[in-house]
Amino acid sequence: MSFDLGVDIVVNTVYDTYVQYDEVIELAIIVSLQSEIPAYEQIKAQIKAQILSGKLTADEPLTSMRQLARDLRVSVITTTRAYGDLEAEGLIYTVQGRGCFVKGNAELVREQYLRSIDDGLIMIVKKGKAAGLPLSELQSKLEEAFYEQCD
Numbered sequence: 001m002s003f004d005l006g007v008d009i010v011v012n013t014v015y016d017t018y019v020q021y022d023e024v025i026e027l028a029i030i031v032s033l034q035s036e037i038p039a040y041e042q043i044k045a046q047i048k049a050q051i052l053s054g055k056l057t058a059d060e061p062l063t064s065m066r067q068l069a070r071d072l073r074v075s076v077i078t079t080t081r082a083y084g085d086l087e088a089e090g091l092i093y094t095v096q097g098r099g100c101f102v103k104g105n106a107e108l109v110r111e112q113y114l115r116s117i118d119d120g121l122i123m124i125v126k127k128g129k130a131a132g133l134p135l136s137e138l139q140s141k142l143e144e145a146f147y148e149q150c151d
Contacts, residue, residue: 058104
C-alpha cells in the first residue's frame with residue numbers, strides 16, 4: 001500500500017504476516033522514495049535490524065524478492081540488491097527454487113557488531129583523551145552522532 005504523507009514524501013509499506021509456532025508475527029518494511037538513502041539500503045537496514053533484534057529467527061522464510069518488489073512498488077533489482085547484500089553479510093541464505101531464509105548465525109553477527117562497537121569506542125576514548133576532551137563532551141559527541149544517524 002502507498003501513503004501520501006505530504007507534498008514531498010511518499011512512503012511505501014509492506015506488511016508480511018506469517019505463522020510461527022502458533023503465533024502470528026507481523027513485520028513492516030517502510031520505504032521512502034524521496035529519501036537520500038537508496039531504497040535497497042532502506043530495505044536491507046530494516047530486515048537486518050529485525051534479524052539482529054531476534055524478531056526474525058533462524059530458517060524463517062523471507063518474502064520473495066519479486067513479491068516484496070511488487071508490494072513496495074520498487075524494482076526487482078532493488079530487492080535483489082538488498083537480499084544480495086544481506087546474504088554477503090551472512091545474515092540470510094538462498095535455497096534455489098525455495099527462496100531466502102534467515103541464517104542461524106544472526107547472534108554471531110550481532111556479537112561481531114558489538115565487538116566492533118567496543119573497539120571503536122576504545123579508539124574514540126583514546127583520541128578524546130589525547131585531545132583533552134572531558135567525558136561529558138565525548139558523551140555529547142556520541143549522542144550527536146547517534147541522533148544524526150537516526151534521521
